Amino acid sequence: GAGVSQSPRYKVAKRGQDVALRCDPISGHVSLFWYQQALGQGPEFLTYFQNEAQLDKSGLPSDRFFAERPEGSVSTLKIQRTQQEDSAVYLCASSLAGTSGAGYEQYFGPGTRLTVT
């Protein structure tokens, strides 16, 4: 079946613009995660949803970052008033498991590369 998809794959934004990044998880996956991957670094956790509930947003770097998953499927990560330091690859992952499922595999999308000029 289809894997995790993300759109757009590339986004160039001028500093100060708002952007919206979309994630389509694998159908039926309960959990959805957003990560930020800076160049040459490992992914860093941003936020986590179980169905439509955002259970952890401790990794969001500022209040300019906002994520939603209103129907428990597709998710959108929005960044307001983008800054140059927001340039990174934004990864989405989904998993079958709920909160008690440490050890369940996360399936990653290809990422959206955001460049803020």
Next chain:
Amino acid sequence: GDSVTQMEGPVTLSEEAFLTINCTYTATGYPSLFWYVQYPGEGLQLLLKATKADDKGSNKGFEATYRKETTSFHLEKGSVQVSDSAVYFCALSARNNDMRFGAGTRLTVKP
């Protein structure tokens, strides 16, 4: 907080050489441990995992053993191929499934 430290790269090996990429972790409780791989131009893929102490994960000739006493999960392969060239990430998951990743190790295998 929970964290992973892995061997810095880049690592360059000749084909059929032995590979070790070191990974150590810090976590409360009993995390699950993972190795993910990112081939050029592709997304992250799970390579192998281990969910409790002394478990050995294996896939595609790669192995890693969950060592609680040394808080380590080193990745090994006995004979690397050119097609193994990629970036390898060690990761742990201790709560709510969110992953904590190492910085990644770039492996280049030359013919």
